Amino acid sequence: MSKRNPLYDFKWCPGCGDFGVKVAIEQALAQRTAERGDSIEKTVIVAGIGCSGNLVHLQEGPQPFGIHGIHGRTLPVAYGIKSGRPDLNVLVVSGDGDFLSIGAEHIGPQARRNLDVTVVVMDNGIYGLTKGQASPTTNVDVVTSTTRYGKLDEKMNPYLFFLGAGVGYLNSQMSSRVKDLAAAIKAAMDYPGFSIVHVQSPCTTYNDTYALLKGDEKQGIEPLAFPIPDSHDAGDLIAAVNLVRTNRIPIGQIYRREGESVPGHERLARAKVNAGVGQASVEELLTGMLITA
Amino acid sequence: MSKRNPLYDFKWCPGCGDFGVKVAIEQALAQRTAERGDSIEKTVIVAGIGCSGNLVHLQEGPQPFGIHGIHGRTLPVAYGIKSGRPDLNVLVVSGDGDFLSIGAEHIGPQARRNLDVTVVVMDNGIYGLTKGQASPTTNVDVVTSTTRYGKLDEKMNPYLFFLGAGVGYLNSQMSSRVKDLAAAIKAAMDYPGFSIVHVQSPCTTYNDTYALLKGDEKQGIEPLAFPIPDSHDAGDLIAAVNLVRTNRIPIGQIYRREGESVPGHERLARAKVNAGVGQASVEELLTGMLITA
Amino acid sequence: MSKNLVVRFAGEGGQGVVGGAELMAQAAAQGGYHVLTFSTFPSQIKGGPAWGQARISSEPILTPGDYLDVLVCQNQYAYDTNLPDLREGGLVVYNSEEFEIADNSRAIGIAADRMAREAGNPLASTIIMIGAVAQAAGVSVSALEAFIEKRWTRGRASDAAIIQGNINALRMGVEEAKKAGLALEDLEPAPSHDIPRVMIRGFEASALGAMAGGVESFIGYPISPATTMLVYMEQNLTGAEKFVGQASSEIEAIASLVGAGYSGRKVMTSTAGPGLSLMGEGLGLAWMAEIPLVIVDVQRGGPATGLPTKTEQSDFIMAMNPGHGDMSVPVIAPGTTEEAFWASIAALNWAERYQGPVILLSEAAIAERAQDIPMPDLSKVKVESRTVSGGAMQNRRYAGDSVSPFPVPGGPGAYVANGSEHDEQGDTTHLPDIHVTMTNRRFRKLEVLSDGTFEAENTGSDIVVLPWGGSKGSARAAWEQLQAEGVNVGWYYTMFLNPLPPTLLAELKTKKKVLVPELNYMGQLAGHLRSLGVNAEAITQYTGLPFKVSDLKAEISRRVQGQ
Amino acid sequence: MSKNLVVRFAGEGGQGVVGGAELMAQAAAQGGYHVLTFSTFPSQIKGGPAWGQARISSEPILTPGDYLDVLVCQNQYAYDTNLPDLREGGLVVYNSEEFEIADNSRAIGIAADRMAREAGNPLASTIIMIGAVAQAAGVSVSALEAFIEKRWTRGRASDAAIIQGNINALRMGVEEAKKAGLALEDLEPAPSHDIPRVMIRGFEASALGAMAGGVESFIGYPISPATTMLVYMEQNLTGAEKFVGQASSEIEAIASLVGAGYSGRKVMTSTAGPGLSLMGEGLGLAWMAEIPLVIVDVQRGGPATGLPTKTEQSDFIMAMNPGHGDMSVPVIAPGTTEEAFWASIAALNWAERYQGPVILLSEAAIAERAQDIPMPDLSKVKVESRTVSGGAMQNRRYAGDSVSPFPVPGGPGAYVANGSEHDEQGDTTHLPDIHVTMTNRRFRKLEVLSDGTFEAENTGSDIVVLPWGGSKGSARAAWEQLQAEGVNVGWYYTMFLNPLPPTLLAELKTKKKVLVPELNYMGQLAGHLRSLGVNAEAITQYTGLPFKVSDLKAEISRRVQGQ
Numbered sequence A, B: 001m002s003k004r005n006p007l008y009d010f011k012w013c014p015g016c017g018d019f020g021v022k023v024a025i026e027q028a029l030a031q032r033t034a035e036r037g038d039s040i041e042k043t044v045i046v047a048g049i050g051c052s053g054n055l056v057h058l059q060e061g062p063q064p065f066g067i068h069g070i071h072g073r074t075l076p077v078a079y080g081i082k083s084g085r086p087d088l089n090v091l092v093v094s095g096d097g098d099f100l101s102i103g104a105e106h107i108g109p110q111a112r113r114n115l116d117v118t119v120v121v122m123d124n125g126i127y128g129l130t131k132g133q134a135s136p137t138t139n140v141d142v143v144t145s146t147t148r149y150g151k152l153d154e155k156m157n158p159y160l161f162f163l164g165a166g167v168g169y170l171n172s173q174m175s176s177r178v179k180d181l182a183a184a185i186k187a188a189m190d191y192p193g194f195s196i197v198h199v200q201s202p203c204t205t206y207n208d209t210y211a212l213l214k215g216d217e218k219q220g221i222e223p224l225a226f227p228i229p230d231s232h233d234a235g236d237l238i239a240a241v242n243l244v245r246t247n248r249i250p251i252g253q254i255y256r257r258e259g260e261s262v263p264g265h266e267r268l269a270r271a272k273v274n275a276g277v278g279q280a281s282v283e284e285l286l287t288g289m290l291i292t293a
Numbered sequence C, D: 001m002s003k004n005l006v007v008r009f010a011g012e013g014g015q016g017v018v019g020g021a022e023l024m025a026q027a028a029a030q031g032g033y034h035v036l037t038f039s040t041f042p043s044q045i046k047g048g049p050a051w052g053q054a055r056i057s058s059e060p061i062l063t064p065g066d067y068l069d070v071l072v073c074q075n076q077y078a079y080d081t082n083l084p085d086l087r088e089g090g091l092v093v094y095n096s097e098e099f100e101i102a103d104n105s106r107a108i109g110i111a112a113d114r115m116a117r118e119a120g121n122p123l124a125s126t127i128i129m130i131g132a133v134a135q136a137a138g139v140s141v142s143a144l145e146a147f148i149e150k151r152w153t154r155g156r157a158s159d160a161a162i163i164q165g166n167i168n169a170l171r172m173g174v175e176e177a178k179k180a181g182l183a184l185e186d187l188e189p190a191p192s193h194d195i196p197r198v199m200i201r202g203f204e205a206s207a208l209g210a211m212a213g214g215v216e217s218f219i220g221y222p223i224s225p226a227t228t229m230l231v232y233m234e235q236n237l238t239g240a241e242k243f244v245g246q247a248s249s250e251i252e253a254i255a256s257l258v259g260a261g262y263s264g265r266k267v268m269t270s271t272a273g274p275g276l277s278l279m280g281e282g283l284g285l286a287w288m289a290e291i292p293l294v295i296v297d298v299q300r301g302g303p304a305t306g307l308p309t310k311t312e313q314s315d316f317i318m319a320m321n322p323g324h325g326d327m328s329v330p331v332i333a334p335g336t337t338e339e340a341f342w343a344s345i346a347a348l349n350w351a352e353r354y355q356g357p358v359i360l361l362s363e364a365a366i367a368e369r370a371q372d373i374p375m376p377d378l379s380k381v382k383v384e385s386r387t388v389s390g391g392a393m394q395n396r397r398y399a400g401d402s403v404s405p406f407p408v409p410g411g412p413g414a415y416v417a418n419g420s421e422h423d424e425q426g427d428t429t430h431l432p433d434i435h436v437t438m439t440n441r442r443f444r445k446l447e448v449l450s451d452g453t454f455e456a457e458n459t460g461s462d463i464v465v466l467p468w469g470g471s472k473g474s475a476r477a478a479w480e481q482l483q484a485e486g487v488n489v490g491w492y493y494t495m496f497l498n499p500l501p502p503t504l505l506a507e508l509k510t511k512k513k514v515l516v517p518e519l520n521y522m523g524q525l526a527g528h529l530r531s532l533g534v535n536a537e538a539i540t541q542y543t544g545l546p547f548k549v550s551d552l553k554a555e556i557s558r559r560v561q562g563q
C-alpha cells in the first residue's frame, strides 16, 4: 500500500471515517514539507492501538517515520521523542478509546509541559478494533456488546476535558471534510506547543454516526455538528467552555490560548541559559568528591 | 495511636496540614454515624500512597475499615468496593501526587459513572513522602529537588480539571479550618454521587504555603485563598469555571450539578429492573446450548 | 468409511470463513457428530488472511486436525497458502468467480456468490459451499437441513422464508458437487449419545464455570482474545446482586478487583498479555493484602501488542511472577473445553481458600474453539467461600502462618488492608521480624492448594510427556499414537501448574526425562520444572498456531530415541 | 590496636542518626581511613526507628560490619533493640536526657542536646556524640577537626564561627568520654594512599557511570530508594543537549524512554519494584521494537508497596521477565560501589549493542551506602553506540538474525517501530513464519552480550559460592574467613546475571553444588540457575537488612559439611 511497503495490506472497512483522516494527514504533511523544504523523514507519526492507529502503516507517498506502540501510550512516547529531539515534527494519531480511556492520564501532563506535538484524535465513539464496545465518547443509552442496558455512564465531553486539562490549542473537525481537516492539522503542526485536532471519524461497522453528525432531513435528524460561528473568540476560555458544554459538536477552532506559546523544550533551553549551567564532565564531578587527606 | 492499634506509631511532621484533615474526617464520620445510627464499620477509608495516605492508620476513636493500597489507585479500589457493596460508605483520601499525577486517569471515569464516593484530596503542592519533588500543583518557578531551574511546567488547575472531567460536586477547603472542612466532608458524603473535597493541606517540611494561602500582612503577601462569595451560583458550570480560572484558591462550594444526581449503582439497578432481567442459572444457560439431535 | 472430516474455509477477514466453519460444525453436532473448531485471523476488522476449520468425527476429538480433507477457498492467496495442509486425495472447493484452478481433478469451482445473489439470498454463499462439502464428504444432508431449520427458527414471521432460502442454497451446493462428480470416502454415520451434550465455546465454558463457582463481580477491559468472556458476562451475569463493569483500563480493572474482593465479593476479570503486564503492581497488592480474586489471562502471541489474535502459551512465567518482590501466584491452565468449565470453579475456590490472587491461564485456541462436550454434571460442583471473621479475633486480620478469617467491611474486625508490610492489624511496619513472619505466612498459605488433580498413564516409563494448557490435545493424540506403536513413554498432565500437585511433582522428579510440549520460544514450564528439580525438556513451537499432532509425535519420538 | 571500628547511631527518623553516621564516616575518610556506611529507616519523614552505621577501617572494607564497637543511642527503644548487635566489650554512648542506663561500666551518658543548646549551637549534638566516640575509640581527633574545617568552609562570612562552634562541640564530646574513662582498643592509624580516592554514594556512582557511558536523557518518577538518582541527574546532567524530566508516572516514564530511545538518544530511568511492575508492557514494546534503553531498578522490600526503604534482592525474576510473552531482558547487578559505576556503563553499552532494554538491578543498600573508593580510571571507559543506518538497507529495519543498523528519525530509512509482530519494515503482520523468524531474531541478538566478566577463585572445589548484587560483600568476607580456616569452597561472582558469561555458566554446570546467597525468600537467582542446568541452592534472608557475615559463614559451612 504505502511507498515504503507495497506488500502491506491492512484494510479498514468500507466507509470508515479513518480514510479521510489518512488523506488529510498526507496532505498536511506534504504541504508542511513543501513549505519548509524539510524532508518527510523529519516527521514521526506516533500511533496508538486501535483501527485508528493502523493509519501509521497506511501513509501513501513519501514516508515519514512511525512508531506503533502499545495501547494508550502515544503521548508519553511523543514526549520521549521530543525530549531530546525538538527538531522532529511529531504527530500523534489515536482513537477515542486509546486517547480518552486508557490514555487519558497523559493529556494533562503534556498540556502543562506545552509539549510541541500535534494530536489527531479519531473519535468514532466506539472501540472499533476490539469489535464494538462502549468508549468514553459513546452516546448515552447506546447498546453495545458491553452495555446491554444501553450505556449508563455519562458521555465524556472531550472538548471540555481538554480545556480543563489545560490544553492551549483545540480544533474540532469531521473526517468527511478532508480539506478543512488537512488545513486544521497543518495549522496545529505550525502552532508551537501542544495542539489537539479532535476528529469525528465514524465507524461504519460498529457505530455509524454519520447521520447523527450531519443530520438527515428524511429521518428528521437535526445535525449534531455545527460550524463554529465567526463571532466566536477562540482566545477566551469562557467562550470556549460555553461553546462545547452541550452535547452538540462544534466544528472549527475552539480555543487558542492568548499570549506567546512557549513549548516545553524552549522553556528548558531558556532556563539553562539563564542559570548559566553547562555540563560538568564526569572527571570534574568525581574530582569534587576527592578525599584530599 | 488509634483505638484499634495503640502500638502504631507513624508520625507526620509538626505542623503538617494533614493533622487537620484527620480530625475533620473523624468529626464528619462521627456525625454521620450518629445521624444514621450506622456502625462505623460501614465506612471504608481508601488511602493512596504518600504522607496523606497514612491518615488511614491514624483515625482515633471508633475504627472504620481501611485499605491502603498502591500509589495512585484509590479511585479504582473505591469503584471495586462500591460495585457490589453500594451499602458501604466509601471515603477516599489521597495526595496531589497520588490523585492528580499518577492517578489522574481515574477521575473522569468515576465522574461519568457518578460513583457514589467522596474524595478528600490533601493538596500540599509537593511530593511529601518521597522528600520534596514537584507535583502537578506545585507553583510555577518553585525550586524542588527535581526542578532545579524552578518549575517549568504549568501548574495544574485541579478545580478546572475536575469540572472538565465531569465531576458533579466540588468543594474546596483549607486543612487549617477544621470545622468547615468537617462540614464539607460530611455534606459531600451525603451527596448521592461522586464528590470531591479538595483541601489545601500544606507540607511544613517541603513546601510550606501557609503564608501564601492565608497571606501575610507583614511580608506584604496577599492571601491566595478567598471565600467564595454568597452570590456564587454553584449550579452554574460557567460560573464555576469563572470562579476557578485564575490561580487564586476559592474556598467553599464551587459546583454542584443541577438536577437529580443518580449514582452509578442506582442507574444499573434501575436498568436491570427496566430490562426485566434476572439471573439465569448455569443449568438454564447450559440447557440453551444442548444439542438436541 | 472415514472417521474424520476436516474442512477448512479460507479467505479474508469479513468473508465469513470463520462463521462457515462454525456453521458446518454446529450442523454436524446437531447431526450427532463430535466437532471441534479452530480459526485464525488477523487483527483487523475486514480483510487479511483468515481461515476457520471444523473437524467432524464419529469419535471424540482431541485436536482440530493436522491435515485437511476439504479446503474451501475464496481466493488465490488462500488457495496457495493453505494447499500444503491438504492431505493427499483431499478436495478443494473454490470460489470460481475469484480465481480458477486449472487441474479440476480434485477441485470443484463454484460461483457461490453469484448463485446466492441470483437466488435472492446473497448471504447464503457460505451455505452453498457447505452443501458442496457435505455432498462430497458424505455428510448427511438431511441432518444439515434439520439444523438449518432449528437455527433460523427465531419466532419471526420471516423465519419460514429464510429457512427455505438457506435449504435451497444448501441443495444448490449439493448439486454442484454432484455435477463435479468428485467425492471423498463417506463419513461414518454419527454415533448415538446416551448423555446430553452441549455445543459450547471455550470462553462460554470459562464463563459458565465462573458462574457455577459463584462469581459475583466481573470487571474487565476489552482485549482480544479475552473480550468475548467480558461480553458473555455482560449479557448473562445479570442478577440484581451481580455486577459487570467495563473498566477504563487494565490498571483500573485490577485495582477495582482488589477493592471488590476486599469488600467480600467473588471477583474476576478476563484479559490478555498486555493487560496482565499492566496488572503486576495490583496483583502484588492482592498478594500482600491477601485479597481473593481471579484473573483469566487468555494468552495470545507476545510480547507487547504482539499477535493479538493468535494463540501462544508464553505468559506462564509472568503469570507466576507478575510483579516485583517475592511472590508466587497460583496458576491453573485448562487444556480442553471441559476443563475450561471446571478450571474457573477451581480458580475461584483456590482464591477464596488461600485468600489471594489466582491466575487462570487460558489461550486463544481454547477460548475460541467451539466443541460438543457432555453437559457438565453440575451436581459435582463444589463451591468454596472464604471464612468470614465473626469478630472473635478483634482487629487481627493476619495471624499466624495460615489463612485467617476474613473481616468483611460492614461487619466486625475493622483493619487496614495494606500493600506495605504490615502487622497483624494491617498497619504499616518495617520491622525485620515482621517482614520475615509475614513473608513466610504468605508462602505457607499456598500449602492449602495441594489438592490439584493430575492424569498419569504408563507411569512405569522413565521418559514421560507432560503438556500443558491447549497443547494437551495434540500431545495426547501424539502420545496415543506412540503408545499404539509400542513406544514406551509415560503420560502426565495437570491443569494445576502452580503449585503443582505435590505427588505429581514427586513423581516427575524420579523421571529421567520429562518432555514438555508448549507453544512458546523459551520453554517456560520446562524451565520452571527444572528449577523445581525436574529433568524437564521443552518441545516448543511458536507460529501462533497449535501443534500439529504429526510434528509433535515425530519430535517426541526423536527425543525418546535420543535418550 | 584494632583494625576496625563499627559505630551505629540509633534513634528516630529526623534525629540525624543517618547523618551522624555519614559525618563520622566522611571525617574518617578525610582522615585517611577506609569507610562504609549503611542506614535503615522507616518510610516516614519524621519519627520511627532509624539507625545509621559507619565502619571505619585501616583496611579495605567489604561490609558495614556485623557487630558494633560503639552504639550511640537516642532513646530507650533504640537501646533495647540495638543492644543485641553490640559486641562483647563494646561501648554505649547514650542521650542521658532521654533515658538512663543503670550499669555504667560500658556506657557513657551524655546530655548532648542540652550541652549543644548551652553552647549556643543546637545542631551540634551529633558532633558532641562523635567527639565522644572518637575519644573512646582512639580515632585521631585532629583529623576530625581538619575535616570539620574543610566541611564547613563555604566561603561565607559566618564560616569561621560555625567551624569553631563545631570544633568546640567535638571537644566537649571528647571531654565527656575522658571523664567517663571508658575506652576501646585504639584504632590502627589510617593507612597512607598512593592513589586518589573519592568519597561517593552508591547512587552517585551509578549516575556518574551513566554519564560516563554517555546517557543523554533521563526521565523518571520519584520512588524510594531510586529518587536520589533522579535528583542527582536533575542537578548534574545539565548540558544544553541533555534532558532530565520528571514523568507523571512510571507508565509515562517507560513509554517516554521508548520514544527517546527510538529517537536515537541514550536513555535511562531509575525506579524501584512498584515502578518496574508498571513498566512490563512498555519493556515488552522496547524488546519487540528493538529500542535501546536502561532501567535502573533500585530494589527494596516487596511486593506491592512493601518495604519502601529497606533493602532486598527480590526483583530478579521480574527483571528478566517483566512482561508477558517470550522475552529475556538482560540484567546487570552491581555488587559494590565501584561496580555501580562500571555497571551503568556496561548497561548502556549492552542496550546500544543489542538494541533493546537492559535492567540494572541495584538495591537500597548499594544506592544509599557512602564509601571511599579509588577514583575510577576514566581512561578505561569504553562507550559503545548503536550503528546508525546510513540508508543502505532502505526501509528494512529488521533484517536477518542479528542486530541491524538503526534508522534514526530525521535520517534515512523511515520505518515503523512496532509493538505488534512485524515484517522487516516494521509493518504489522501475523504470518506464522514471520513470528518465528522475528522471535528467533530477538533471542539470537542476545548472543552479542557474551562479554560479561566474572570472578573465580579456588575453582578446583566442587562446591562454590556465587552471591549476586549487594550480597557480594558479606559473601566475600564469609568466604575469605572460610578459606583462611581451610574450608574448601570455591568463589564465583559476576554482575552480569542475564545472559550469564557463557564460560561462567559452563563452569558452574560442572559443580556439585553452587551456593547462592541472596536477600529474598524464593531463592530467585538459584532457581534460575537450576533452570539453566546448574545445581544451585539458595541461602536466603529477608529481613530488609543485609546478610551478617557471621550468619552467612555459618550457613555456607553447614551446607559444605552437609554435602
Ligand SMILES: Cc1ncc(C[n+]2csc(CCOP(=O)(O)OP(=O)(O)O)c2C)c(N)n1
Pocket (backbone or CB within 6 Å): A049, A050, A051, A052, A053, A070, A071, A094, A095, A096, A097, A098, A099, A122, A124, A126, A127, A128, A129, A130, A135, A203, C221, C222, C223, C224, C250, C274, C275, C278, C305
Ligand atoms: C493494554 C491493552 N489493553 C487492551 C487492548 C485491546 N485494544 C486494542 S484496540 C482497543 C480499543 C480501540 O478503541 P479506539 O482507541 O477507540 O480505536 P478504534 O479501533 O475505535 O479506532 C483495545 C481496547 C490492548 N491492545 N492493549
Ligand SMILES: Cc1ncc(C[n+]2csc(CCOP(=O)(O)OP(=O)(O)O)c2C)c(N)n1
Pocket (backbone or CB within 6 Å): B049, B050, B051, B052, B053, B070, B071, B094, B095, B096, B097, B098, B099, B122, B124, B126, B127, B128, B129, B130, B135, B203, D221, D222, D223, D224, D250, D274, D275, D278, D305
Ligand atoms: C508506583 C509507585 N510509584 C512511586 C511511588 C513513590 N511514592 C510514594 S508517595 C509518592 C508521592 C506522594 O505525593 P503526594 O501524593 O502528593 O502525597 P504527600 O506525601 O505529599 O502527602 C510517591 C511518588 C510509589 N509508592 N509507587
Ligand code: SF4
Pocket (backbone or CB within 6 Å): A011, A012, A013, A015, A016, A017, A018, A051, A052, A124, A128, A129, A202, A203, A204, A205, A206, C045, C046
Ligand atoms: S471497525 Fe470501524 S473503525 Fe475499525 S476499520 Fe471498520 S469502520 Fe473503521
Ligand code: SF4
Pocket (backbone or CB within 6 Å): B011, B012, B013, B014, B015, B016, B017, B018, B051, B052, B124, B128, B129, B202, B203, B204, B205, B206, D045, D046
Ligand atoms: S513531609 Fe510534609 S506532608 Fe509529609 S508529614 Fe511532613 S509536613 Fe506532612
Ligand SMILES: [Mg+2]
Pocket (backbone or CB within 6 Å): A050, A095, A096, A097, A122, A123, A124, A125, A126, A127, A128, A135
Ligand atoms: Mg474508537
Ligand SMILES: [Mg+2]
Pocket (backbone or CB within 6 Å): B050, B095, B096, B097, B122, B123, B124, B125, B126, B127, B128, B135
Ligand atoms: Mg503532596
